[in-house]
Amino acid sequence: MTHDHDHDHDRTVKPMVDEITDFEVLEIALRELCIEKGIFTAEEHRRFTEFAEQIGPTPAARLVARAWLDPDFKALAIAEPLAASKEVGVDWLEPTGFGTPSDFTAFQILADTPTVHHVIVCALCSCYPRPILGNSPEWYRTPNYRRRLVRHPRQVLSEFGLYLPESIEVRVQDSNQKNRFMVMPMRPEGADDWTEDQLTEIITRDCLIGVALPRVGVTTNIVVDTRLAMHPSGE
Amino acid sequence: MSTAAERADQLDLVARLKSAYPELPDAPPPDLLDHDRFTAYMKPVHDVGGEPDAPIKYEDKDYEYWEHMTYVMCEVLAWRGIWLSEERRRMGNVDVGRAVYLGFPYYGRWLLSVARVLVEKHHIGLTELAERMAEVQQRYAGGLAEKALTAEPRFAGDGSQVKRNSHIVHAVGKGDPQVYAGKAAEPKFGVGDAVTVRERPMLFYTRTPEYVRGATGEIAVVAYESPAPEDETWDRPDAKPEWFYVVSFAMADLWHGYTGAATDTLRTEIPERWLQPAR
Numbered sequence: 001m002t003h004d005h006d007h008d009h010d011r012t013v014k015p016m017v018d019e020i021t022d023f024e025v026l027e028i029a030l031r032e033l034c035i036e037k038g039i040f041t042a043e044e045h046r047r048f049t050e051f052a053e054q055i056g057p058t059p060a061a062r063l064v065a066r067a068w069l070d071p072d073f074k075a076l077a078i079a080e081p082l083a084a085s086k087e088v089g090v091d092w093l094e095p096t097g098f099g100t101p102s103d104f105t106a107f108q109i110l111a112d113t114p115t116v117h118h119v120i121v122c123a124l125c126s127c128y129p130r131p132i133l134g135n136s137p138e139w140y141r142t143p144n145y146r147r148r149l150v151r152h153p154r155q156v157l158s159e160f161g162l163y164l165p166e167s168i169e170v171r172v173q174d175s176n177q178k179n180r181f182m183v184m185p186m187r188p189e190g191a192d193d194w195t196e197d198q199l200t201e202i203i204t205r206d207c208l209i210g211v212a213l214p215r216v217g218v219t220t221n222i223v224v225d226t227r228l229a230m231h232p233s234g235e
Numbered sequence: 236m237s238t239a240a241e242r243a244d245q246l247d248l249v250a251r252l253k254s255a256y257p258e259l260p261d262a263p264p265p266d267l268l269d270h271d272r273f274t275a276y277m278k279p280v281h282d283v284g285g286e287p288d289a290p291i292k293y294e295d296k297d298y299e300y301w302e303h304m305t306y307v308m309c310e311v312l313a314w315r316g317i318w319l320s321e322e323r324r325r326m327g328n329v330d331v332g333r334a335v336y337l338g339f340p341y342y343g344r345w346l347l348s349v350a351r352v353l354v355e356k357h358h359i360g361l362t363e364l365a366e367r368m369a370e371v372q373q374r375y376a377g378g379l380a381e382k383a384l385t386a387e388p389r390f391a392g393d394g395s396q397v398k399r400n401s402h403i404v405h406a407v408g409k410g411d412p413q414v415y416a417g418k419a420a421e422p423k424f425g426v427g428d429a430v431t432v433r434e435r436p437m438l439f440y441t442r443t444p445e446y447v448r449g450a451t452g453e454i455a456v457v458a459y460e461s462p463a464p465e466d467e468t469w470d471r472p473d474a475k476p477e478w479f480y481v482v483s484f485a486m487a488d489l490w491h492g493y494t495g496a497a498t499d500t501l502r503t504e505i506p507e508r509w510l511q512p513a514r
Contacts, residue, residue: 025372029371030350033364044314045307124283171502174444231301233302
């Protein structure tokens with residue numbers, strides 16, 4: 001089956017009028033009742049929304065670029081990842097004083113070597129280092145990726161265009177409790193004299209998950225096809 | 236108002252939604268349900284690691300407004316002490332049952348878990364939730380037609396009497412799991428120890444994946460202290476923290492017929508109660 005058309009044609013729900021969906025109704029009803037009962041305030045909701053809208057993968061890329069350039073910083077990143085995160089502007093205790101609750105505050109950085117390649121997954125849900133890497137991509141949350149990566153990692157990596165020789169150990173990190181993990185890939189060849197800013201450009205989110213390797217000239221993720229939202233958030 | 240024919244159509248649609256073994260009748264007599272099938276029914280549905288599946292096209296997706304708002308609401312409820320993340324993870328990823336787990340969008344389950352926690356903990360009544368949903372529906376009758384999706388609370392409530400957990404007091408300035416540091420006994424295992432994951436009866440909830448149970452691996456990291464998720468997920472204040480370990484397994488040991496390199500490994504986090512010294 002080919003997908004040459006826009007994304008709407010295979011939707012089960014294609015309303016004649018632009019109707020509010022069941023999920024939208026439920027979300028609004030719950031939010032209103034929470035505010036009326038003082039469970040949380042509109043101001044607290046707004047503050048967390050603003051916090052959530054400014055997270056993304058840039059600090060993680062900068063952290064890796066700096067580690068490539070500075071062996072002392074690399075040692076810090078591995079030994080004290082929360083301290084290293086602060087150096088690139090991410091305080092894992094924000095915005096509540098005990099972190100973003102779903103992400104906890106136990107962070108580990110997995111450094112690749114010439115003989116070990118790391119890749120992360122959460123087979124139980126979608127555990128992901130959100131404060132430093134932003135929200136996980138949709139495919140990372142699919143039962144498909146979660147089912148298969150823990151059992152057939154080389155096949156799944158090949159679907160992202162990553163073919164690793166037998167001489168490299170594939171090390172799958174199933175992140176299923178309170179630790180959050182991110183991959184520190186190795187610096188590619190051909191980027192010897194680059195600045196931190198230049199290096200940051202080629203350290204994509206996919207590289208930090210471990211489904212891609214940084215390459216000179218590649219600054220985008222592997223999966224780029226994007227399903228549009230019916231009623232998108234204002235981001 | 237629906238017609239009798241429309242109601243019959245919806246019943247037909249529901250009847251086609253299956254999440255049971257097709258070889259057994261509905262509500263089978265006990266002699267037809269063997270141990271393996273009992274275990275399969277009791278397996279927490281979020282535990283999908285290793286289930287057979289074929290390649291699909293991986294796509295990104297833009298956020299619906301309600302998805303973004305749902306994520307924020309879940310986090311704010313944890314921030315304000317209504318639930319622990321571990322309670323949310325059970326309610327949204329497991330308690331929903333297999334049909335909804337596989338049938339709903341990702342954030343649809345998060346949203347259901349909000350309704351579930353607020354009703355179960357007596358913060359809101361299911362009757363008033365249903366009435367408010369009907370009211371919101373009515374507000375948008377005839378379609379969105381350029382109207383923005385907005386919450387319109389009638390007033391801001393006084394939250395001083397709302398029951399909140401003590402986690403939000405203790406964890407501030409420390410984080411989680413750091414708030415539990417120093418509260419477990421000495422770790423039973425050290426880096427390099429060979430350990431076997433216990434196999435034991437299982438009901439309702441765990442975060443120790445089925446695919447490692449019975450397998451032998453090696454302690455890679457002595458990670459942190461925390462209550463076991465099976466207790467933390469019901470917010471038991473008396474649950475004693477224990478050590479969690481990152482355990483390394485050889486893929487060839489985990490998976491029958493593994494075809495990758497012999498050196499390939501998998502690491503995952505397991506609480507101490509699930510581990511025993513390898514024999």
